[in-house]
Amino acid sequence: MNRKPPSAANPFLRRHHRARDRHLLVPAHEAIPPRRGNSPTESAPCTSASFNQDKHHSSSEATRSTSDGIASSITVTFEIAGAPDTAALEGALLLLVRRHEVLRSRFRRLAGDLNCTALAPDSIALEAEVVGHFHSGDDLHIHLDKTFKSIDTLSWPLFLMGAVVREDGATVYLCFDHIVCDGLSMPVVVNELQTSYAALSAGATPELPPAASYLTFADDQRRRYAALGPDDDRLRYWKDFIRGNGGLFPRFPFDLGVPEGDLYPLVNRAFPLLDPHRTEALAAGARASGGSVSTAVLAAAATAQHRFGGPGVYRGLLPISERTDEGRNGGTAPNPWQHSVGWFVNTMPISSGWVRAARTTPPPSRGPARRTASCSGTPTSPSCGRGSCWPRRASRCTTGRTR
Known part of the structure; x- marks a missing residue:
């Protein structure tokens, strides 16, 4: 992935534009910290990042000044049938971020070690941003591809949330930098959002199972x-x-006939x-x-x-x-x-x-x-x-x- 440099004006509040539907305006969502002037309240003391996070962050730092691209985002989508309840969707997305500390974490390297600090849940706000109309699938694809590649491991926020709205439903998409999650976290994300969305659409309070913080896991891993x-x-x-x-x-x-030491795009081929x-x-x-x-x-x-x-x-x-x-x-x-x-x-x-x-017996003379x-x-x-x-x-x- 070729990474974009962080905004010179304010990398902490860097904005990400979202995709839209081909026919209707699509509300895109982004969790952002309070605007400048409001000091974010940290909900947890500074802790050590996990070994996976530290290695990933180091690789991003090493390739920042080179032309080598590192694809580090994980994307998931799910469908909403019928006209979406925008308020319920926004509430579900915001609840996801407030519920999981790792999604509210900022990373800093201190004395060689990578540390992270989580913003307090109430300090996180969500804003809906209307991008526009997309009249062809190709235009939508180009826009989403550019949007997903804008995620930067070295600056906040480390994820994007949005929806593509159609007349008969909507596709909700979320894109995370690898530093905050893995692929097996995506079923957790989708299940939680669908559960919260269903409850909020019905005017009820979402009932979600307990979820321990990944920051606690990382700290325990370091100690062990x-x-x-x-x-x-x-x-x-x-x-x-x-x-x-x-x-x-x-x-x-096997020898592929390519120079050693160079990075190449990942190619996936699946055959039954x-x-x-x-x-x-x-x-x-x-x-x-x-x-x-x-x-x-x-x-x-x-x-x-x-x-x-x-x-x-x-x-x-x-x-x-x-x-x-x-x-x-x-x-x-x-x-x-x-x-x-x-x-x-x-x-x-x-x-x-x-x-x-x-x-235990001699092999046959032939074969x-x-x-x-x-x-x-x-x-x-x-x-x-x-x-x-x-x-x-x-x-x-x-x-x-x-x-």
Whole structure:
């Protein structure tokens, strides 16, 4: 993403223009802090950002003065049937921001560490801004694309909210910088907005489940890993992965004929490989072998890589979620993060390779030796899995290797 420089006049109150419907005016929404002259009331003391947030912010700072673009926004939409209740929609959007501290957070780097401070809920205001008419889908697409790319990790606000209104309904859209949420937070956002909108449209008070603050999660994460040093045994799996991989990030296994070190746009291609019946058969076979659909997919990736002449071991970083809070409450307390917005997704190193199967009898005189795909990515202890924090572990591993 090519980022726009913050407004020289007032980056804190930088405005974002919104999309409109092709036929009707569309009210776009933006949560903004009080106007200049009113000191925002901070609802929480300055706390440390999470490791994910710190790494993301550092990457944005590093690429600010370069031509390298980093796509860092997450967008979600949902539909409203019939003419929208504008007041109810505005109320639902404002409630979302006031309910989740991370959406009200400002980030500052102090003495090398990234810190964040949340504005008080009542200090946040929402204004509806009418942009205009869009008479073609192409014009609307161009406008929304430009709008979403205007989000800047290094300036506030870190999200956009709006709606495209049609005669028979509306499409509500929200775009967040990655520093305040992950993709798995989007179902939480949509469910909360739809629940609040339905209640407010009916003149009722929204009833929402408790949602712990991501700032609390980040602070707890920092405390848990404060003592993690380069020689900590919990880093052994990561060190082995980096050593075998030749670096932290796995390289693409084939030569694409492009210069190294350059960034390229992400290209997504989806192809159906199995119909429902064959998918169920794959799952059943994987379970019968003591695995799962995930390990079967990893084994298939290793097999394909091997058959196309790639390395014998497939290495990757597997996304996992720390939202479940496993093991921290004895397994009995309710999960405080189930309905929270934040960056709970982490990564775990995995490897899957081809190995010759052990045999108790001599193999046949003809035919290839039987090969099996084995996945070694599943950690043997919780500290290597869902309890891991890859930015912290990566920095410690690097230090350990260069000492």
